[in-house]
Amino acid sequence: MNKEQILENLATAIVDGDDDMALESARAALDAQLDPLDAVDQGLSKGMDIIGEQFQSGEVFLPELLMAASAFKAAMEILKPEIELQKKEIAKQGTVLIGTVKGDLHSIGKNIVGTVLETKGFDVVDIGIDNGALDIIQEAKKVQADVIALSCLMTTTMPAQKEVIETLEEMNLRDKYFVIVGGGPVTPEWANEIGADGYGESAIQAAELVKELMDNK
Amino acid sequence: MLNFLDVYERVLKGPLMSEQDFDIKVFIPTLRRVVKEYGIQYDKENPVPNDDAATDNLFDAAVDFLSQVGVYCQDTNRVIQFSKDEILDAVHEAPGKCFAGEGKDAGVFGMRKPDDGKTPWLHVGSGIVATSEEMITNLIEAYGSIAEVDSISISALDSIRGIPVMAGSPAEIYAAIRGVKIGREALRRAGRPGLPIMNLISTAAAAVTTIAASAPQFGLRPTDGWLVGAISEMKIDFGAMNKSAYLLNWGANVGAESSPILGGYCGGPAGTAVVSTAYILMGLLVQKGSYQLTFPVHFRYGCSTTRDVLWVVSSSCQAASRNIPMPVIWLGYMAGGPNTKSYFYEAAAHLLTAVTSGAPSVQTPHPAKAVKIDGITPMEAKFGVEMAIAASKLSREQANELVIQLLEKYESQIETAPTGSTYQECYNITTSKPGDDYLRLFNEMKDELADMGVPFA
Known part of the structure; x- marks a missing residue:
């Protein structure tokens, strides 16, 4: 699987609220030696933006948002230790x-x-x-x-x-x-x-x- | 029959879980399963559906859902569980009527079916809309003066001697007592002292406020209606249960209150229709209501008149009125305020939807999402009564066609609907008469609706 596919899968896992897919895609990102910050910014966050837009337009509701947030957390359990290991930091929003x-x-x-x-x-x-x-x-x-x-x-x-x-x-x-x-x-x-x-x-x-x-x- | 103490025992002994786990691990997945298994589907083209088999299927889904989810108690962090048999027993044992009021103003608030030609129980008034102390007497006297009215809601006072009323504070007790005394006095002035007040005490955050205001010297009776609210979604707390405990001992009419939120934990319209129906069952089982007040709303627009919420109102109202002998007051929040075209279009759509779907009772649709202080007048009450009587002469099919036409008039502007005028701006405070502009708009709107096919008397 190439980098684009992995990032796409991370985004899809968020949009679908699929914890298992999020975990699997996060592991695939590390196996493929992707920068874990790229996996967050260009994969997970992209999915969050999509689900946010769908929520704004009334296509999805609170349950889908909660499931997306859960998938995000699942993927971060894999990615966060690697980010810390590489002494990188996720930009703090507040x-x-x-x-x-x-x-x-x-x-x-x-x-x-x-x-x-x-x-x-x-x-x-x-x-x-x-x-x-x-x-x-x-x-x-x-x-x-x-x-x-x-x-x-x-x-x-x-x-x-x-x-x-x-x-x-x-x-x-x-x-x-x-x-x-x-x-x-x-x-x-x-x-x-x-x-x-x-x-x-x-x-x-x-x-x-x-x-x-x-x-x- | 499970009595109140049986339910309370389950509050103490039911499965222990965090509120977040109840919401995310129990409520949401069970609702998604039930919606899928029972094939509950939102019909965007028909806000007032006309399929009795689908309606009864929705009732079955609601029974299944409640038997799997239960009701969460926030004070004990436990789930009150009911088996399907217990839920159906409660349905079979429900009397399907509520005796309210005193003397010549007393009445029996009973059931209606979809397409029922009987006039619904006409519940009039502003409930949660906060009103200035100076306006409240005029407002309630005017409600009581509408001949067809069966019961009223009295307004919430927003301040007492200029002090803002804060929930659960001593000011809340002062405001509740002052409000009910004014309410009863205003009904005497209207010549209808026995008319039941059915929203007691709508803004009481604390059980002590309800209990304090119930003392006989303040003029209230067990034949009035006393609200005990559920917490969205499918939750209860000791505050509410304490109210039920007191009111049941007194033999008073308990009004179980619920407000399912489309777009919240219920998700879309299909899930919200299941939960809306389940709340009527919860009212029988937990609050032990002799009637119910319910107002589904949209999480984003704060009103009940979006196309999807109207479908929820119609579907769950039909499911309940065909299968659950519980007299329910169906209330709607309008986006538009008093003295606006939007209000009349929305109110007509909501009343057509609820009345033809078998609502045992409808209440004056609340203007401006019920949050504009002094944002209600007797004119909306008068319109609500005339519109509800007219709607009872129509079928679901006829109402559906009219509601579709009305949606075309207001649907696209619902997010920016005008909040309209206050009482002071469109009524003469001294004479309690509407201004010419509002009277003209009222008559114009009735003419327009009559031209569309609404059979006003």
Whole structure:
């Protein structure tokens, strides 16, 4: 199998969400002495771009994204040790701490955003639902987050997004993190009113926003 | 019959697993298998399908799915499991009706079948749409003044004395109590004090809020309807179960609430139709509902009026109304807001879909995805009632043709649909009358729909 075929198979494994094919193709890449970073950039990431576009256009949904992310992780288990052995580094996109705010038990929108961010190469730390302001900030410090992404689905939990920003200000930590907000009732006006760094209406927009913020950091 | 404590025992003893494993290793693969094995297929050309055998097959798929997946409890990290026999027993034992309201305003909320000429139970009101304290009395009085209305939803207060209402906080308890007192008083003003309020307490994040607002001095009764929400997808927590535990002891009407999300863990329309049907079964088994409130929505557009969600509504509504004796209120979220053409097109499409598919009840379609504060007026309630009555005179086949025509009018603009006006912008606050512009649009839209073939009275 030549290099192009192996890279193509890596991309296909991601698009099909096929863990076995991802593992097999990653092993084939190393056997053929491909640069493992090329296998990631030109194979796995290409597949992630394709599945991202399909998600954006409504051809696939969250299950397919999750399966793609799983195949990506499977291939990385083979490729990552070799990358480290060769003392190379995968370019870091940044760390995003994502969670639903206090009083809100909704998680699906947040999970979709987290998965899309992972497919774009960000390290995502998902702290789940019903998180108080202080807990969110302490966790952000712990994982050295670049971005705090706050989700809510109810008008009665929107004030909790504001509380996180106010608490960051009170602790003189506001400049340390980008804070973005999203969820059903959230609007760009609300994001602006509470002093957030941005708002994404869809998961794809949220991922683009994070990338833009990190590029301009 | 499995009673509530039997279910609770399973919450403590069911298989232990992480929530992520439930989502990814149990829910998604089982749903994909069931969709494939039962051959559930989305029919893009027919948003209101007309095939009873396919509908009954969807019911069988939902029973199979629920028996394999169960319901996940977030507090114990365990799965509540039910056998197929237990699920079917619950279906056979279900009464298929709910007694609601008091005195001359009392009624029996019962079942309908697809193509049923009977008028559905007309549930009117804004539920989750947050409303300013100053507007709420006018709004609810106007709902109660619509003669055909069987039950109402009262609005959620967005603040109390200017303090934002935060979920689970003391302000939430104040707002819930204030809201129900205003609601009952407004119904007295409308001359219908016994009319059941069926969305209690729609925004209560904490069980203590529901329990606090149920104290008799605030005017609510067991013959009102009390919502206990499932968590998407196929999950429950102690907060919800605590509400059921209290309400069942009181003998109150429990309204099991669900909102399957197309594009989330359900995947596409076929999977969402299975889950939407399974939620009605879950409502009988877990929350022990005497009725259900359900509103499938699209994960990206936040509304219920995309072509694929309408198909989900129709298919699962038919599967449930033909096979599960559980009175269900079918609610839709519209992308367009009050005082926009988009709202009327979408609301007509949703009501035609649900009513002809056998919905036992429909609720006022919520404008602007239910997230615009004060973004609802009595005009949408009036339209919903007239449209639902008209739709009950049509068959699924006729509705399908009309819905296809309506989709042509709004489908391509759904992502940028206008959010419309607030109550204050299109109503006179003092007299509680609509402005001329909105009245003109209302009449124009009714004329246009009548020309298309909607048989308004």
